[in-house]
Amino acid sequence: MVSPSPAALVDRYLQLCEDRELAAASAFLAPGARLNFPGGRTHPSLAAMAAAASGAYQWVRKRRDRYFEAAGDGADQVVISLGTLYGEDLAGEPFSGVRYADVFVLRDGLIVEQNVFNDLPEAGIVPVPTPQIAGSNEVPNP
Template sequence: MSETDKAVEIVSQFLEASMKPDPETAATFMDEQVKITFTGRREMANAQAITAFNQQRYQWIKKDIVQYDAVQKADHCVVYSIGYLYGQWPDGRHFNGNRYTDRFEVKNGKITKMDVLNDSAEWILTPEINREQV
């Protein structure tokens, strides 16, 4: 298995645990000094902080992962997870088709950096626009 394949597997297992949500298992895939940045430059300390943030923003949320892209750098791998978010807003409305791209850096078998980008903030600001709401 190549280094990029291993990195994609680590990210995939992390995301699987995150979506349950099982932050304790998700944390096992992250370096102790991980740097996590969500949209709006919100910095998170760990997998538990991600779960706590998502519990405030959504009743529940999952990812429809379309693809992974990975590239080997000199001392780490960069993995992109690309797809769509679906779930339920706090007010009970369901949604899907919310684009996301997560960028991970994986070094020595652990996620050392995670950047989260998605359309949620825009969707929250303009809820009157129909965005594949179900």
Template sequence: MSDAQNAVNIVSNFLEASMAPDPELAATYMAPDVVIIFTGGRDMETPHAITHFNAGRYAWVKKALGQFDWTVHEDHIVVYSNGTLYGEWPDGRPFAGNRYLDRYEVREGKITRMDVWNDSAEWILTPELNRQS
């Protein structure tokens, strides 16, 4: 297996664990000093912080994984995951088709940086953007 495919597998396994949600398992795919920057530029200390943040924003949320792209650098591999979010807002309204893009840096078999972007804030501010699909 190539280094790039191994990095994609690490990210894919992390995403599956984080959607369970199983922050303990998710943390095993991350370096101890991982940098996590979430939507709005929020620093997250651990995968547990992601779970806590999502619990306040959504009744529940999952990712419909799209494709993975990667680029190989001298000392790490960058993996991009894109797709859509689906779930339920805290008031019980369902949603789907909420775009996301995640960027991961993988070094020596661990995620060392994670950046997350999605449309949730826009959809919260302008509910009519919520497209059911």
């Protein structure tokens, strides 16, 4: 059996996440995978990611426009997914055309890191995250 390309693997994972088939999507993650989201939030699991998103919007999906594949450190592979987000905010208002970029690091065919970047705060869909100083509860002065 031929293994899917790194981009095809990421695309399937993203589709499963959107469909909230989190158990199936989790099979694409390496043990200890890091799920890094805007505002410096790192989730230890897809269930934690979904729980955190529940207070941000009603639902969101991705129009996945392009993928880029590159070599990473050692045998790692990097996949970048670019596109736009659409969905409904907490008030039930539709939104679309919000840019996103997801950067994945794959090792041995599994996702070890997902880095999510998007313009949801700039579009007014979610609050602008308050920057935190690593290892502290202090908020830096603006």
